[in-house]
Amino acid sequence: MLTDTRIEPYLPQIMDWRQQIHSNPELGFDVHETAAFVVAKLQEFGVDEVVEGIGGTGVVGVIEGQSNSSELCIGLRADMDALPIHEQTGLAYASKTQGKMHACGHDGHTAMLLGAAKALCESRRFNGKAVVIFQPAEEMGGGGRAMVQDGLMERFDIQKVFGMHNMPNMPVGEFGLCPGPIMASADVFDVTVQGKGGHAAMPHQCVDTTVAAAHIVTALQSIAARNVDPLKSAVISVTSLHTDGESYNVLPQSVAIRGTVRTLSNDIQDLVEDAVHRVINNTASAYGAEAQINYKRDYPVTCNHVEETHIAGNVATDVAGEDKVQRSMLPLMGAEDFSFMLNARPGAFIFVGNGESAALHHPQYNFNDDVLAVGCSYWLRLVDSMLPLN
Numbered sequence: 376m377l378t379d380t381r382i383e384p385y386l387p388q389i390m391d392w393r394q395q396i397h398s399n400p401e402l403g404f405d406v407h408e409t410a411a412f413v414v415a416k417l418q419e420f421g422v423d424e425v426v427e428g429i430g431g432t433g434v435v436g437v438i439e440g441q442s443n444s445s446e447l448c449i450g451l452r453a454d455m456d457a458l459p460i461h462e463q464t465g466l467a468y469a470s471k472t473q474g475k476m477h478a479c480g481h482d483g484h485t486a487m488l489l490g491a492a493k494a495l496c497e498s499r500r501f502n503g504k505a506v507v508i509f510q511p512a513e514e515m516g517g518g519g520r521a522m523v524q525d526g527l528m529e530r531f532d533i534q535k536v537f538g539m540h541n542m543p544n545m546p547v548g549e550f551g552l553c554p555g556p557i558m559a560s561a562d563v564f565d566v567t568v569q570g571k572g573g574h575a576a577m578p579h580q581c582v583d584t585t586v587a588a589a590h591i592v593t594a595l596q597s598i599a600a601r602n603v604d605p606l607k608s609a610v611i612s613v614t615s616l617h618t619d620g621e622s623y624n625v626l627p628q629s630v631a632i633r634g635t636v637r638t639l640s641n642d643i644q645d646l647v648e649d650a651v652h653r654v655i656n657n658t659a660s661a662y663g664a665e666a667q668i669n670y671k672r673d674y675p676v677t678c679n680h681v682e683e684t685h686i687a688g689n690v691a692t693d694v695a696g697e698d699k700v701q702r703s704m705l706p707l708m709g710a711e712d713f714s715f716m717l718n719a720r721p722g723a724f725i726f727v728g729n730g731e732s733a734a735l736h737h738p739q740y741n742f743n744d745d746v747l748a749v750g751c752s753y754w755l756r757l758v759d760s761m762l763p764l765n
């Protein structure tokens with residue numbers, strides 16, 4: 376791996392920013408201090424235009440190249456939010472806030488994009504505009520959606536957009552991506568099964584919601600196993616199951632079920648949504664109960680565009696070497712709200728190896744500072760490649 380010489384002098388500083396952000400995690404749209412930190416840095420670098428408050432607390436910086444004979448403008452995106460997890464890393468720069476933690480590496484993503492912005496401001500050796508996008512609420516709330524709905528693409532005339540995420544246990548200095556779906560859609564559902572409560576010793580006088588709910592949980596698994604083409608992907612996970620009963624001798628009046636659905640294509644997402652309704656309603660009905668279903672589509676499939684994925688793969692190869700880039704990695708069933716940006720403009724999402732580490736969202740996870748050089752080099756070479764001087 377060759378670290379781009381333009382980023383080398385700033386690496387100690389970038390590491391310092393990463394660790395500062397790590398110590399001060401914020402959640403969802405409530406990333407005011409992180410956004411203020413980003414704004415202050417962008418202004419200090421001499422970014423041509425800094426705009427705050429896009430999609431709530433999103434920040435955008437516009438960097439103009441030394442030539443503007445090209446009208447092309449590309450967006451580079453990082454996420455700024457942390458997770459409601461109690462950190463257990465024991466690091467000197469661990470979270471200062473109980474119950475909040477940068478356990479997905481968004482501290483590293485933000486620091487890498489800041490590093491790239493600094494180097495781009497120094498050199499300006501490109502033709503057109505590079506727009507750096509710092510979004511809130513990737514983990515929950517859809518900050519990417521909020522920024523797109525707030526006119527991100529039109530307002531800054533962004534024509535192509537690129538994102539990057541670290542991946543634990545992929546070696547440092549390696550990349551992975553694929554054309555087409557790279558991450559899943561994420562839908563959520565809440566179900567209330569209503570029956571007739573009563574004495575647990577006289578079930579024939581009641582409608583037992585617990586038995587109905589248990590069958591619903593089991594029957595939902597038949598959708599992925601029996602309705603979805605075995606060569607396509609779907610996950611249906613029930614993540615919460617609560618009866619409103621507390622005792623040994625009372626059959627509860629209602630049961631609440633909650634869960635998530637993941638798919639890699641719109642047609643399977645439609646099929647599973649229909650099947651979830653059918654299976655829940657009919658299973659409840661088979662036991663004499665009734666179900667109320669609230670099904671919500673949250674994040675769409677993150678779908679890489681073919682041409683931009685090819686370019687991103689070439690850039691990664693240029694940084695890391697031919698044998699260090701998996702150009703047709705298998706997609707992940709996790710979700711990403713960069714999907715909203717890729718639905719608005721062509722682009723590509725790439726994974727960068729975080730080396731041996733705890734999994735994302737684990738209390739012992741930490742972003743690997745050795746990745747900073749790799750990620751910053753990728754951003755700089757991507758700008759070289761997308762916005763070349765003649």
Ligand SMILES: [Zn+2]
Pocket residue numbers: 478479514735736
């Ligand atoms: Zn995450």
Ligand SMILES: [Zn+2]
Pocket residue numbers: 479480481513540
């Ligand atoms: Zn993440």
